[in-house]
Amino acid sequence: MFDTLSEKFSDAFKHLQGKGKISESNIEDALKDVRTALLEADVNFKVVKAFIGAVKEKALGEKVITGVNPDEQFIKIVHDELASVMGNANEEVDLERVGPIPVLVVGLNGQGKTTFTGKLSKHLIGKKNKSVLVVPADTFRPAAKDQLITLSKQVGVDYFDSDLSKHPGDIAKEALAYAKEQGKDVVIIDTAGRLHVDDELMGQLKEVGEAIKSHNPEILMVADAMTGQEAVNVAKTFHDALGLTGIVLSKMDSDAKGGAALSIRHVTGVPIKYISTGEKMGDLELFHPDRLAGRILDMGDVVSLVEKAEEHIDEKEAERMMKNMEKGKFTVDDFMKQMDMINNLGSMGSILKMIPGMGGALRDIGDLSPAEDEMKRMKVIINSMTKQERQDYKVIKESRIKRIATGSGNTESSVKDFIAKFRQMEKMMGGMMQMMKGGGMPGMPGMPGMPGGGNPGFRQQPGTGKKPKKKGKKGGPWGGFF
Ligand SMILES: Nc1nc2c(ncn2[C@@H]2O[C@H](COP(=O)(O)OP(=O)(O)OP(=O)(O)O)[C@@H](O)[C@H]2O)c(=O)[nH]1
Numbered sequence: 001m002f003d004t005l006s007e008k009f010s011d012a013f014k015h016l017q018g019k020g021k022i023s024e025s026n027i028e029d030a031l032k033d034v035r036t037a038l039l040e041a042d043v044n045f046k047v048v049k050a051f052i053g054a055v056k057e058k059a060l061g062e063k064v065i066t067g068v069n070p071d072e073q074f075i076k077i078v079h080d081e082l083a084s085v086m087g088n089a090n091e092e093v094d095l096e097r098v099g100p101i102p103v104l105v106v107g108l109n110g111q112g113k114t115t116f117t118g119k120l121s122k123h124l125i126g127k128k129n130k131s132v133l134v135v136p137a138d139t140f141r142p143a144a145k146d147q148l149i150t151l152s153k154q155v156g157v158d159y160f161d162s163d164l165s166k167h168p169g170d171i172a173k174e175a176l177a178y179a180k181e182q183g184k185d186v187v188i189i190d191t192a193g194r195l196h197v198d199d200e201l202m203g204q205l206k207e208v209g210e211a212i213k214s215h216n217p218e219i220l221m222v223a224d225a226m227t228g229q230e231a232v233n234v235a236k237t238f239h240d241a242l243g244l245t246g247i248v249l250s251k252m253d254s255d256a257k258g259g260a261a262l263s264i265r266h267v268t269g270v271p272i273k274y275i276s277t278g279e280k281m282g283d284l285e286l287f288h289p290d291r292l293a294g295r296i297l298d299m300g301d302v303v304s305l306v307e308k309a310e311e312h313i314d315e316k317e318a319e320r321m322m323k324n325m326e327k328g329k330f331t332v333d334d335f336m337k338q339m340d341m342i343n344n345l346g347s348m349g350s351i352l353k354m355i356p357g358m359g360g361a362l363r364d365i366g367d368l369s370p371a372e373d374e375m376k377r378m379k380v381i382i383n384s385m386t387k388q389e390r391q392d393y394k395v396i397k398e399s400r401i402k403r404i405a406t407g408s409g410n411t412e413s414s415v416k417d418f419i420a421k422f423r424q425m426e427k428m429m430g431g432m433m434q435m436m437k438g439g440g441m442p443g444m445p446g447m448p449g450m451p452g453g454g455n456p457g458f459r460q461q462p463g464t465g466k467k468p469k470k471k472g473k474k475g476g477p478w479g480g481f482f
């Protein structure tokens, strides 16, 4: 997400490295680079102008703080301004009122409306404890109804069996009456898209809005983040016609440059409420401008990482593993479970990027797919092992190696290689446990198969073995700023 922008920003900040203090002359170059970076990321030029003006004013007005480098001070100002331009705090759909609350999902063709409808219902049911009804109201492309029903079954949400021969406004009204009868809290209505903004679509959506106006609907527009300024223009048109209450940026997992995320709030005044980060139903995040600013500036996003970990990692299982490891026991099964836990969090790149300082290191490494491929290869090998072998790899001798190789479609030397690596990991785990008992623990042991022989050579923060704290920790990589 926004890789090029991050890279350009980090180059811009280099202008201030080693300078005594921020001055009009020495921030000129940095500002120029920030400006170019934003324009290249397809940020609206008015937003860029306002942004640069605000950063300059703050930077020159900033008091000199002893012990804080000008580049760190400048990064902090850019961070706050990025967060501010995106709206500062997270705003979710208002769930604090009496239901059924209608959520009308609108947007152009293929932007991700139907997918988002499924994701939002999963989020509201699973995390907000709400009862939800989804309503197919796309009368333009009838197959959309089946698509939504399939997703509904997948996430376990009730759906309304809309009569697509009716007007979407009538469908919405009927669905709301039904939802009231059923005591539902939220009703999510998936509407039709068109290739371009056209009068017919706007007219129809306005009628749907009118039909449910008395219920004070949330109107969320889904916009593909990849489309940059186009998304901003479309949002403006939709907002003028319908009065949007929120925007959802979809496809943030792709290589979107950042233009839409950084401009849409400023241009339309409508808050971004959610971001969609993949095709799976769990790939939905609340939009936190400050955290995203942190990610853009390679400060990582430890808060989101911890939240993700809490959500996806089985605590009991982790505890059991920890206990075993303390006893010096680390099995192939444990290793497999660890790999699964990591996979559940997301791609290796996306997780590493959330760790402060890793963004730059990742760019230096480039492609992480060899490491991910190796993880997959290891899994296939492990899947061909017997239960006994997974509990104690030492029983694996020549004949077993042959069987595992044939079973997993690998060569014998690949299997031997895996065993050698596992032995090394086991040793490393043992060493780490010793160190933890002694009070200090080095950073992560390094993912197997990473370029650089298992240790990617990142600048690692000395770990404490404790849970990472929220922001505001003194002595972090940013001189205690964040
Ligand atoms: N990578 C990625 N793909 C997404 C995301 N959201 C949706 N998609 C994909 O985008 C395509 C279109 O998604 P839909 O949800 O059908 O879009 P829509 O707006 O309902 O499209 P219409 O109903 O035809 O207007 C599908 O292939 C989705 O899987 C996302 O956040 N990331």
Ligand SMILES: [Mg+2]
Residues within 6 Å of the ligand: 113, 114, 115, 138, 144, 190, 191, 193
């Ligand atoms: Mg759709």
